[in-house]
Amino acid sequence: MTREDDFLPYSRPLITESDVDAVVEAMRSSMISQGERLRQFEEAFAARVGAGWAVALSSGTAALHAACHAAGLGDGDEVIVPALTFAGTANAVRLNGARPVFADIDDVSMCISASGVRPLITERTKAILAVDFAGHPAPYDELRGVCSEHGLLLLSDSAHAPGAQYRGRPVGGGTADIAVFSLNPVKNITGAEGGVVTGGDASVRDDVTRFRVHGMTRDPRLLEAPAPADWYYEQQFLGLNYKLSELHAALALSQLRRLDEHNSARRAIAAVYDAELADLTLRLPVVAADVEHAWHLYVIRLREPDAERRDELFRYLRARNLGVQLHYVPVPMHPDYRRDGYTMDGLDNTNAYFRSALSLPCHQGMTESDADRVVGAVRSFF
Numbered sequence: 001m002t003r004e005d006d007f008l009p010y011s012r013p014l015i016t017e018s019d020v021d022a023v024v025e026a027m028r029s030s031m032i033s034q035g036e037r038l039r040q041f042e043e044a045f046a047a048r049v050g051a052g053w054a055v056a057l058s059s060g061t062a063a064l065h066a067a068c069h070a071a072g073l074g075d076g077d078e079v080i081v082p083a084l085t086f087a088g089t090a091n092a093v094r095l096n097g098a099r100p101v102f103a104d105i106d107d108v109s110m111c112i113s114a115s116g117v118r119p120l121i122t123e124r125t126k127a128i129l130a131v132d133f134a135g136h137p138a139p140y141d142e143l144r145g146v147c148s149e150h151g152l153l154l155l156s157d158s159a160h161a162p163g164a165q166y167r168g169r170p171v172g173g174g175t176a177d178i179a180v181f182s183l184n185p186v187k188n189i190t191g192a193e194g195g196v197v198t199g200g201d202a203s204v205r206d207d208v209t210r211f212r213v214h215g216m217t218r219d220p221r222l223l224e225a226p227a228p229a230d231w232y233y234e235q236q237f238l239g240l241n242y243k244l245s246e247l248h249a250a251l252a253l254s255q256l257r258r259l260d261e262h263n264s265a266r267r268a269i270a271a272v273y274d275a276e277l278a279d280l281t282l283r284l285p286v287v288a289a290d291v292e293h294a295w296h297l298y299v300i301r302l303r304e305p306d307a308e309r310r311d312e313l314f315r316y317l318r319a320r321n322l323g324v325q326l327h328y329v330p331v332p333m334h335p336d337y338r339r340d341g342y343t344m345d346g347l348d349n350t351n352a353y354f355r356s357a358l359s360l361p362c363h364q365g366m367t368e369s370d371a372d373r374v375v376g377a378v379r380s381f382f
Helices: 017-027 036-049 060-070 088-094 116-121 138-148 200-211 247-258 258-275 306-318 348-356 367-379
Strands: 053-057 076-084 099-103 124-131 153-157 178-180 193-200 297-300 357-360
Touching: 017 247, 036 053, 036 193, 036 247, 053 060, 053 200, 060 153, 060 178, 060 193, 060 200, 076 088, 088 099, 088 116, 088 124, 088 348, 099 116, 099 357, 124 138, 124 258, 138 153, 153 357, 178 297, 258 367, 297 306, 306 348, 306 357, 306 367, 348 357
Parallel strands: 076 099, 076 124, 124 153, 153 178
Antiparallel strands: 053 193, 178 193, 297 357
16 A cells, blocks of 8 residues: 555556565575476466466566467568557567568557458468457457468467456467466566466477577477487577576466456456546546456546647656556657658557557555545546
8 A cells, every 4th residue: 555645656566475485485495497386387377377388488578589489480471460569569570580560459449450450461471469458358259260261370469468358268278379478577467577478289388498498408209319318408499598487486376376366456446447537538448348357557548639638647647656657659659660661650540549548557556545546636637
């Protein structure tokens, strides 16, 4: 709970004594990397999201990088990605030599849509990489239909959506061919850092597992030459050191046990905002009837003609120690992407979102009093 004048961030981790104890126990163990806690966390995460397997890595970006490698992305390939996402989503595509093609968002869900991606498909398209923006699941069945028509892979950046559900199915449990989650400190659960790849294809699991250790393996099933003894290992492709330590895995496992509790707390904060801000000239989040939102973010949008006051509202709330934020600068607007020829042409909904959006504090460490404080400040501005 924060005092009235404390800084209230848009998100932060909720660390308990049980989390601390789990990390301390890991530090005192004989193995602090690639040990039993990592295996336990991976098994528990896969079970929680209903996936065939889960592989944990050192960050969400590492997990995206590994997932794109396992998807076979390479030079000449194109991947359709929402323009509204953190740059790491598209960066992972580029790091594997493929080219992101940016799709506009749906104006209501803020995710990509089947109708939005269809015109972007070419003979070079290899995959669609959806993002569960703010914790709202993407329209997976519709996107799956497009992928089936064109022989494409369906990937998901589900960093915002652990515990979310799409039409009764957990996100990450078969909603996409390969799904990626984040354990960053601001996410619904954290490992201090970390990321997770989930899926059902065992060959993808093997690829991701090797990718996090320089492309190396000792697994007898995967070796290309006979092993003369147990010391033998092979580097089979170029990977990176993306291992998740036992300390991070211990914290993530402890946090995973409270995922439902964390998401319930976020839903309660969102419910306060829904009720108390409904009469203002704002566009509040709309949740589709067939999904369960994870509420990683609570995004408001100023209606026209007030949209031009968004930055004024940002400064007003920040001056009151409220850590509002903008998620995100659309990827094609970054200088690195502009230099590569990208523009915001044809991305009308993304442009409109960028001019008017603001994320309010919403996390499991907040109380209803904290939410009331945010509501009071927003109402006083208007």
